[in-house]
Amino acid sequence: MRRIVFPFLVVVIICLTCFGTAVLAADEDYAVTPSGIPIDRLAPFVDVFAAQHIGQRTVGATVAVLKDGELALINAYGHADLENEITAEVGNVFEWGSVSKLLVWTSVMQLVENGRLDLTSDIRSYLPEGFLTKLRFEQPINMLNLMHHNAGWEDHLMDLFYKSADDVGSLEETLRICEPVQVYEPGKVIAYSNFGVSLAGYIVECISGEPFYQYVNEHIFKVLGMDTTTIHPTQQDNAAVAAQREKIHGYRMVAQGSFVKSATERVYVGLYPAGGAMGTVGDAAKFMAALMPSVGQTSPLFADNATLEEMLSTSYSFGGGLFGIAHGFWISPKGVRTLAHGGSTDSFSSYFCFAPEQQLGLMVMTNQNGESAFCRDLANEIFGTYAVPSTSVQMPDTSELEGSYIEARRVHRGFSKIPGLMQMIDIKAIDQHTIDFAGRNYTQISPYIYYSEGNGAFLHFDVQDGKVVQISRQYGCLLPFPQNTMCLLIAGAIFSALSVIWLIAALVIAIIRLVRKIRHKEKTDSIVPAAKWGLFLNLAGIAVIANMAVQVIKAISYATYAELRMFFLFNYAYLICAAIGVALIAVVWKRSGGSKKQRVFAALSGLAAILIAIIIVGFEFYR
Template sequence: MIKRISIFLYIFLLGLCFPNPFSAAENSTPSGIPIDELGEFIDNYAEEYIGDTVAGAAIIAIKDDHIVFSKGYGYADVENQIPMDPETTVLEWGSITKLFVWVSAMQLAEQGKLDLEEDIRNYLPDGFLTKLNYDDPITILNLMHHNAGFEENIFDLLFDSPEQLVSLEQVLKTAEPEQVFKPGEVVAYSNYSTSLAAYIIEEITGQPFYEYVDEHIFEELEMNQSTMHLPVEDNQEIELHKGKGYFSGENGAFIESEPFYISMYPSGGINGTAADLAKFAQALMQSESGNTSLFKENGTVTELLSTSYAPEEDVPGLAHGFWEYDGEYRGLTHSGNTIAYSSNIQIVPEDNFAIIILTNQADEIDLLFGLTDELVGRGDHTVQENLPPASEVEGSYLSARRTYNGFMNLYTYLAPLHVEAMNDSEIELELGGFKATYMQTDPYVYKLKNGDDVFIPSNVMYFHENNGNVVQISTTYADYLPMDKSKAFLFSSLGLFIWCMLYFLINPFVLVVLAFIQKRRKKKILAVTKWNWILTLSGTALALNIALLIIRMLNKPMRTYSELLPHFIGNYVFSVVSFISVIIVIVFWRKKRLSKVQKTGYVLTCISSIMFIVWLVIWQMYS
């Protein structure tokens, strides 16, 4: 008997020391990291960033419907040294909130109350959308795929006071963007589209969207430490546990952010814990029975997570609002950013794995994308033969997610995507100072080889080719379109702007000196000289107005349109005064005998004023 027990213990201990290789392979992350080594791996990875570039992070990993890792790093409150806790620390989820809109839409579709392919105008009040330029129907699927054709609009999105919050219906009317693409043609990530879908859900259910989510998602999943209702201060329990948000300062310092509020809250308004988000992820990762408390039918979650849009076969697209990710297995992901919080969630259904990362750091990418990439791995990089030369895709491209109407259209041209061939099969991408190398694996399909973490979400790019020309690039979150203005034009425009700004900021001082000299010589001041003064000062007013506009936007990009309206009115007024002054100066100098110096000065001021107004018109600085 003792001998049998000894043999059993020996075999048992041997099994602990030398685990079954097949079991180890199954009990790992999609990238192959053993689950029993996951904690050490994440600790080592996070150590490089926590306290340096990231104030705090809450990280949870799920495997086979079980939480296999849950840990907080850094601080939820740096000043008071309050540690981050995945179970209790409330953080802003940002655009991960959009997933709750799409799950809600699928719930209603399952019940037959919403048709994903029906024209959304049939669900909206008559005349609700006023800036549509195409008669083609817009469907809920278009909203899910961010290809309804709307331009980007950053105004009236975020506010710094809860008193500025308005109803979802009102903000959708106030901040309606223009439709610049035919539905289904171009993917351009859109907060407006998601919030519009939430409003349609309100119209169908007859209740505020946050109430619908509370009842049909939060309560169902016992997500008791999360809220979509704003302002968050109305919920004392949530407010008590909310971690502070931070920007990166100099020498590793963290600067606390002021709170911001969003009327278009279905696009990014959830405040909650990482543990609650893990419950949501678990509900979407089917168990063997396929049951989930989110849907009545087992097949609905399967449909939700199935591909609903792809730019090309075997190229990642979207699964009813979830973004597909080319990992070791097919991933479904969504990230989020608010003013001072960043987040990412990725589900890998085929491997029953999920990773959730929430941070209280603005624009964090190293943990969100770098760590996720390490855990879920990269897709197949097998290269086909006889691929087209990489030189065919060279060029500069602009994000389709941009403002097309108004002065903010200028911003996109400051940071285009540059693509340069390194050899016949590889290209180098440069965007805003970040660089990455991509390898061509299939005709016009390029996969990320190495580079900055900011490119990880777009680890596959598909170049749409037509007669030897690239007409579109499909990437995660937004397509890119060929640059529509030449380098010569852009540099000429920049040179003209610099000239006009310097001329009208310096010229008043020159005129003061000349006036002083004239006074000393007791020369009579001509009427044309007075009008030249008016012309110069109106140009100076334009320059100062634009400089102030730029400074205000750099200081706080998210503003209400009404805040900037005085600048646009000023541009109109000063431009009209300049135009009238140019005409009067030209009339007067033809009637007066003027010196060559005077004529040269007046001509230069008139030409500079006219060119300044032309520049303002080209770059839509009046709206």
């Protein structure tokens, strides 16, 4: 009997040991983040992280972490009001910025599920007749193009933000004012577009028959119990949120450990579906939980989880599928596949990142423009970084990638195109497989695919016949810098310098002549007509340069397009006056007589007027 029982007990012990090990292993997978942080140690880990960065790189932040539908962490760090030393709280209202776009795509997929919208149909079938007036290509635009930011529009900066709630019009009105020119063929180039996302929100509005903010209130916020969040452009539908927003201030970092309050910390988003949401981090967690329903549960946002799964599936990919877009959600490879979206307004930054398969999500909200510690580094700490696979594939040489590139997302028409033209990015080969891209090293991990361990970013080069056609990255494309644009910038800089130098010199000459005449009662030669017209052009040149300077200042201070019209008219008037003045100088040149000095003065004045006119026309200061 003993001979039978003993082997039996050994077998049982072995089975129990193996079973117990399997259970512990399963529990270990459940209990840690992809980077290896135990879930029950996540709160102290983030506390230590915050202690390192609050006051150095970040003013204030609220953080929430979801695991399997439950809050594993929700906390606030730093200050809501730095000057008055008011600490941040989880109940503070933060602006979502572009994370608001996720509400648009969720709304769109709800209508897709209801059979009221098709992702591949021409969007004009959902819009009022003739709504889009600046399309340049026959290829129709569909909703997927809007989700992928490749409908082809240039960027548009005017009327995106307003300083006064009174300036905010309806979504339809703002879209008509802000419609940009289509500069790329649909489907060819990813150029991040606030207009395209807001147009998708307007399509939701047209189909549902209710304002977009009201649709979101009824079909997302109320469904999820998000009482402390609004996407109304002026927050009129939620007085409590509007009041809480006034209790927090936005900042900019001027140097590590040094922050200043944003000069325009309270603005209103005209194209609000693209960036107008604001609320608490606790509410944001409710939204994210609905995107990751527990096993066996159906998301309250959809009738069937199949719609949710479709929304979170890859719909556009770069670099052989390594990264891309999932119906408006950016696919961000880290230690695991994550979906993410960041947001930034004039005074706030936010970042939502989640891994549906691991049922893990992170929400970060900060009251600081361009914040990166919590909005980028913390996600890498929790989700881990991409593990580069080893490969024996022969890699192309990096030397063919060298050159200057420019963002596809930029303004192409009007004077507001100037900042985009000046943001040139140079790529230099460091060695056979490493490049310097905007001051950061990227290593080739697969043919024409580069990865930076420093920030976890990817680049994919589309090379044809040995030349780079475009560079794809996680949030848009880069294109080769056009040589004609480089010539325009160089000429503009030279012409501007010469014009300003001459105008200053002419002003000094005129003042010296006047002072001598008054003090010493010198008898001076009478001013000939050509010189008189030269003096007039110089005074007009000084005025128009001042006008253009104020025009630029107004534009970056969120002046509306209507407010800038008077500046455009002034520039038009100068062009007319310059044409008349230069023509008259040429006509009276030979017969006007006068001293050599006056003739030179008139000639240089006319030349300066021509240069200023070229600047106005070349850089489109008239629109």
